[in-house]
Amino acid sequence: MNTEQLIFYFFAALLLTSALMVVAMQNLVRSIFLFFVALFSLAALYVFALADFIAITQVVIYVGGVLVLMLFAFMLSNKELLNSLHPIKTSFKFYQLTGIFICLTFLFILVSLNLQIDFSGLNWIKSSAPILERDNTTHTIGILSMTRYLLPFEVLSVFIMMALIGAAHLARKDKKA
Amino acid sequence: MIPLSHFLIISACLFCIGLYAVLIKKNAIQILIGIEFMINAAVLNFVAFGKFDKLNGGGQLFALFAIVLAAAGVAVALAIILNVYKHFKTIDPSKINKLKN
Numbered sequence: 001m002n003t004e005q006l007i008f009y010f011f012a013a014l015l016l017t018s019a020l021m022v023v024a025m026q027n028l029v030r031s032i033f034l035f036f037v038a039l040f041s042l043a044a045l046y047v048f049a050l051a052d053f054i055a056i057t058q059v060v061i062y063v064g065g066v067l068v069l070m071l072f073a074f075m076l077s078n079k080e081l082l083n084s085l086h087p088i089k090t091s092f093k094f095y096q097l098t099g100i101f102i103c104l105t106f107l108f109i110l111v112s113l114n115l116q117i118d119f120s121g122l123n124w125i126k127s128s129a130p131i132l133e134r135d136n137t138t139h140t141i142g143i144l145s146m147t148r149y150l151l152p153f154e155v156l157s158v159f160i161m162m163a164l165i166g167a168a169h170l171a172r173k174d175k176k177a
Numbered sequence: 178m179i180p181l182s183h184f185l186i187i188s189a190c191l192f193c194i195g196l197y198a199v200l201i202k203k204n205a206i207q208i209l210i211g212i213e214f215m216i217n218a219a220v221l222n223f224v225a226f227g228k229f230d231k232l233n234g235g236g237q238l239f240a241l242f243a244i245v246l247a248a249a250g251v252a253v254a255l256a257i258i259l260n261v262y263k264h265f266k267t268i269d270p271s272k273i274n275k276l277k278n
Contacts, residue, residue, distance in 0.1 A: 099200040110189035163249035170256035
């Protein structure tokens with residue numbers, strides 16, 4: 001096992017354990033901060049898929065944007081919300097068992113499908129020239145987003161403006177009340 | 178060189194963790210985190226396959242679009258959660274059962 005694989009599996013393990021802890025935590029503040037760790041290690045995995053620009057975007061948008069937004073929403077909401085965060089001693093319920101069962105079944109289906117398919121034998125993967133470590137993907141992304149994917153790019157920009165206006169409208173204070 | 182199937186297995190695990198959060202959690206913010214995990218698992222798949230699509234760059238471009246869409250979705254969802262809290266004084270989705278009033 002060389003260094004690359006070692007680092008990859010380290011980050012993969014970090015991602016999965018922190019994601020599991022996010023789900024298992026009763027305390028919401030702790031689970032949000034663990035979410036941060038999970039997103040960071042996911043960005044590291046993107047680097048191993050040779051998508052450095054996506055990794056940077058992940059760090060900027062998720063870690064810088066979404067997480068701060070979540071913490072904000074959380075601190076801005078009333079005190080009662082914070083009070084309800086204190087771990088409620090709940091016993092293991094039946095619905096949790098069914099949830100675990102559904103998830104494990106789904107995981108089993110996904111992984112067994114994954115193991116059946118021989119990806120390196122697929123035609124389009126065999127005939128494609130994979131991205132190499134020395135390629136400048138940021139350059140390619142810049143050119144492609146202005147040529148081949150111009151329409152999705154523009155649709156996305158309009159959508160973001162709609163989301164911005166919608167979120168601002170929803171979150172505003174009611175003057176009448 | 179990491180094989181493609183390892184990326185896909187990791188993303189399958191991440192997706193199932195997100196699914197568990199969506200199914201079990203009784204707090205809208207935690208459900209939102211679960212949805213984010215599921216979206217991120219999908220993005221990881223996009224990126225892993227995008228490695229073999231150098232000319233068109235479809236995987237990486239759409240991974241980028243998916244990240245941006247998810248971020249916009251979170252902004253709106255959090256605004257809705259705050260409003261729901263103001264209205265119902267709870268953010269437990271199983272207790273919110275009225276669309277009007």
